[in-house]
Amino acid sequence: MSVKSTAAGGPPAKSRGRTTRAAGAKRRGTEPELVQLLTPEGERVEHGEYSIDLTPDELRGLYRDMVLTRRFDAEAITLQRQGELGLWASLLGQEAAQIGSGRATRPDDYVFPTYREHGVAWTRDVDPLNLLGMFRGVNHGGWDPNENNFHLYTIVIGSQTLHATGYAMGVAKDGADSAVIAYFGDGASSQGDVAEAFTFAAVYNAPVVFFCQNNQWAISEPTEKQSRVPIYQRAAGFGFPGVRVDGNDVLAVLAVTRAALEHARSGQGPMLVEAFTYRMGAHTTTDDPTRYRADEEREQWEGKDPIARLKAYLDKQGLADEAFYAAIDQESDALAKRVRDGVRTMESPDTMAIFENVYADGHALVDEERAQFAEYLASFEDTATAGASGEGH
Amino acid sequence: MTQMAIAKALNESLRKALESDPKVLVMGEDVGKLGGVFRITDGLQKDFGEGRVIDTPLAESGIVGTAIGLALRGYRPVVEIQFDGFVFPAYDQIVTQLAKMHARALGKVKLPVVIRIPYAGGIGAVEHHSESPEALFAHVPGLKVITPSNASDAYWMLQQAIECDDPVIFLEPKRRYWDKGEVDTSALPGSPHQAVVAQQGTDLTLAAYGPMVKVCLEAAAAAANEGRSLEVVDLRSLSPIDFDTLQASVEKTGRLVVVHEAPVFYGSGAEIAARITERCFYHLEAPVLRVGGFHAPYPPARLEEEYLPGLDRVLDAVDRALAF
Numbered sequence: 001m002s003v004k005s006t007a008a009g010g011p012p013a014k015s016r017g018r019t020t021r022a023a024g025a026k027r028r029g030t031e032p033e034l035v036q037l038l039t040p041e042g043e044r045v046e047h048g049e050y051s052i053d054l055t056p057d058e059l060r061g062l063y064r065d066m067v068l069t070r071r072f073d074a075e076a077i078t079l080q081r082q083g084e085l086g087l088w089a090s091l092l093g094q095e096a097a098q099i100g101s102g103r104a105t106r107p108d109d110y111v112f113p114t115y116r117e118h119g120v121a122w123t124r125d126v127d128p129l130n131l132l133g134m135f136r137g138v139n140h141g142g143w144d145p146n147e148n149n150f151h152l153y154t155i156v157i158g159s160q161t162l163h164a165t166g167y168a169m170g171v172a173k174d175g176a177d178s179a180v181i182a183y184f185g186d187g188a189s190s191q192g193d194v195a196e197a198f199t200f201a202a203v204y205n206a207p208v209v210f211f212c213q214n215n216q217w218a219i220s221e222p223t224e225k226q227s228r229v230p231i232y233q234r235a236a237g238f239g240f241p242g243v244r245v246d247g248n249d250v251l252a253v254l255a256v257t258r259a260a261l262e263h264a265r266s267g268q269g270p271m272l273v274e275a276f277t278y279r280m281g282a283h284t285t286t287d288d289p290t291r292y293r294a295d296e297e298r299e300q301w302e303g304k305d306p307i308a309r310l311k312a313y314l315d316k317q318g319l320a321d322e323a324f325y326a327a328i329d330q331e332s333d334a335l336a337k338r339v340r341d342g343v344r345t346m347e348s349p350d351t352m353a354i355f356e357n358v359y360a361d362g363h364a365l366v367d368e369e370r371a372q373f374a375e376y377l378a379s380f381e382d383t384a385t386a387g388a389s390g391e392g393h
Numbered sequence: 394m395t396q397m398a399i400a401k402a403l404n405e406s407l408r409k410a411l412e413s414d415p416k417v418l419v420m421g422e423d424v425g426k427l428g429g430v431f432r433i434t435d436g437l438q439k440d441f442g443e444g445r446v447i448d449t450p451l452a453e454s455g456i457v458g459t460a461i462g463l464a465l466r467g468y469r470p471v472v473e474i475q476f477d478g479f480v481f482p483a484y485d486q487i488v489t490q491l492a493k494m495h496a497r498a499l500g501k502v503k504l505p506v507v508i509r510i511p512y513a514g515g516i517g518a519v520e521h522h523s524e525s526p527e528a529l530f531a532h533v534p535g536l537k538v539i540t541p542s543n544a545s546d547a548y549w550m551l552q553q554a555i556e557c558d559d560p561v562i563f564l565e566p567k568r569r570y571w572d573k574g575e576v577d578t579s580a581l582p583g584s585p586h587q588a589v590v591a592q593q594g595t596d597l598t599l600a601a602y603g604p605m606v607k608v609c610l611e612a613a614a615a616a617a618n619e620g621r622s623l624e625v626v627d628l629r630s631l632s633p634i635d636f637d638t639l640q641a642s643v644e645k646t647g648r649l650v651v652v653h654e655a656p657v658f659y660g661s662g663a664e665i666a667a668r669i670t671e672r673c674f675y676h677l678e679a680p681v682l683r684v685g686g687f688h689a690p691y692p693p694a695r696l697e698e699e700y701l702p703g704l705d706r707v708l709d710a711v712d713r714a715l716a717f
């Protein structure tokens with residue numbers, strides 16, 4: 001198998017009746033329903049079920065969010081290349097999926113991200129520098145999840161979907177009208193944890209939106225290796241609605257996620273949103289996609305760029321002028337500089353931080369090991385000053 | 394004899410196994426076109442096809458669970474877990490099913506499943522990519538646990554794991570993947586469960602395995618400069634453990650320091666210390682000391698150099714044991 005059926009552009013075809021069982025068979029047939037409100041050319045189109053009416057300010061705001069997020073992401077890649085970060089997972093191409101869904105949340109909603117949700121973090125007012133700590137290797141997350149109702153990044157694939165479901169069960173128990181949104185990928189859709197999250201959410205009618213960014217790839221494996229039906233259709237088997245949205249159309253993502261969160265908030269239970277998008281870059285900075293995917297596929301998706309699409313619309317409608325774009329350019333430069341300076345001066349934690357926060361209530365062994373290690377480290381200082389042979393301990 | 398990096402030796406070993414036994418399958422996440430994130434399976438799918446080198450869905454419990462089924466059907470699956478920290482979705486299948494099925498069937502079924510896991514730290518990675526879970530497997534009856542420290546062992550011990558009729562947890566020291574060594578692909582190897590004396594010495598025994606063997610050899614070299622003669626035993630196998638070889642060494646030196654990256658608390662060093670104390674009580678000049686990780690989560694990359702037991706911490710323990 002080489003290039004995927006989606007390579008020709010457009011979503012993979014919905015299976016009509018039985019899919020063929022031949023090994024490596026691709027889904028063909030009619031295209032699944034894909035909610036779109038803005039075409040790749042920037043034409044506004046209507047959809048029967050989902051609509052949106054935004055003010056010019058709101059539209060320009062979405063554009064700004066996406067541009068700044070992309071710039072932040074590009075800066076992080078550069079910092080990785082320069083050795084300032086150990087790793088980076090780029091969101092390039094997924095700006096609309098993340099900004100649209102993130103902007104659909106309310107401050108009291110709770111977000112459970114994977115490791116790639118830099119755009120969602122932006123919409124939750126998480127300081128971009130906070131996101132970089134773990135990629136620089138100075139912490140494992142480190143921000144206070146409750147400050148912005150934005151949970152820590154989760155690397156173990158799928159785990160957070162259960163946490164989101166449990167959190168939503170708690171929200172429902174409290175009688176609150178907040179909603180929870182769980183991000184996950186097309187690859188993650190194969191994990192047992194995700195299936196279990198779907199089951200729990202359905203059984204307890206939990207106010208959680210499962211937001212799958214189907215970026216077509218899980219490292220080197222195309223979505224066909226994970227699912228033989230479009231991912232949004234899985235929801236039906238669990239007993240809740242699923243919808244596929246054009247993940248590169250920020251308006252459609254915003255409209256659909258708003259509706260899904262409202263669905264959850266109003267006591268109707270979970271919903272699955274599949275944002276159909278594309279990972280334009282490598283999986284992470286250590287990955288080499290030339291080993292497994294064709295350039296043409298990426299080129300196809302370039303024509304559906306989420307930022308260019310909104311810009312085309314803004315221009316056509318006369319909603320943005322040179323001054324607006326110039327101001328955003330300036331803001332981008334300022335953000336990039338802040339990120340650069342911030343990362344370069346980000347200090348490594350003190351060695352003894354190894355022993356911090358292992359337990360909330362403390363632990364005798366940790367205390368003992370901390371003291372022993374401190375003594376051991378001090379023995380080097382003694383050696384250095386006294387010039388004596390290092391008899392540790 | 395050929396010079397090979399450990400990664401290449403593992404690749405060659407898998408190739409050999411796929412060639413010599415049509416029942417051998419390689420399966421895991423990204424093992425196909427990509428050749429695995431560490432390229433251990435590089436080129437194998439191209440040469441043996443998608444039917445034998447299988448890109449699986451992203452689900453570790455699924456990978457190990459289906460490997461069990463394939464083994465029941467007569468195949469010999471060699472599964473790759475992408476990183477140590479991601480084996481846990483499969484832990485249920487490994488502990489409750491894979492390890493026990495042979496016994497439950499009163500020996501009537503065999504489970505020749507190999508689970509390859511790149512493990513331990515030192516590569517500056519993010520969370521869950523640097524852990525040493527060996528004790529969690531060695532503690533489970535029914536599993537064999539082995540870990541090579543050099544290219545020759547990587548080549549041969551993987552062959553032997555695949556030929557073994559029991560489930561084998563095969564731990565690959567990822568920070569040593571690019572270390573080169575001589576590999577003789579024709580010489581017949583000894584048992585994979587036999588410890589070897591990697592460096593002869595008379596004053597103290599260092600017992601290690603996987604990534605820490607190199608550190609211990611360096612420690613022995615440093616100690617030699619100070620006139621101290623350290624023996625280094627590469628355990629190679631953690632279940633079973635070759636206590637005879639270790640006992641012979643400790644009876645000679647009278648002192649033992651066990652070194653591993655995994656947390657010391659309930660770690661493999663505890664088992665080794667207890668058994669050797671029992672076997673060598675009257676030969677010991679000092680208590681068996683352990684050097685390893687702390688009872689704390691593996692730290693962020695910028696602290697791993699301090700966290701990992703390096704030359705200084707090994708030598709510090711050596712000093713303490715010798716001063717006893």
Ligand SMILES: Cc1ncc(C[n+]2csc(CCOP(=O)(O)OP(=O)(O)O)c2C)c(N)n1
Nearest residue numbers: 155156157185186187188217218219475479
């Ligand atoms: C349980 C587990 N297994 C394996 C991995 C290694 N891994 C990291 S990302 C990834 C692919 C994830 O793909 P997807 O869910 O589509 O998310 P994307 O990276 O495309 O955003 C894999 C296999 C992991 N992090 N966790």
Ligand SMILES: [Mg+2]
Nearest residue numbers: 185186217218
């Ligand atoms: Mg993906």
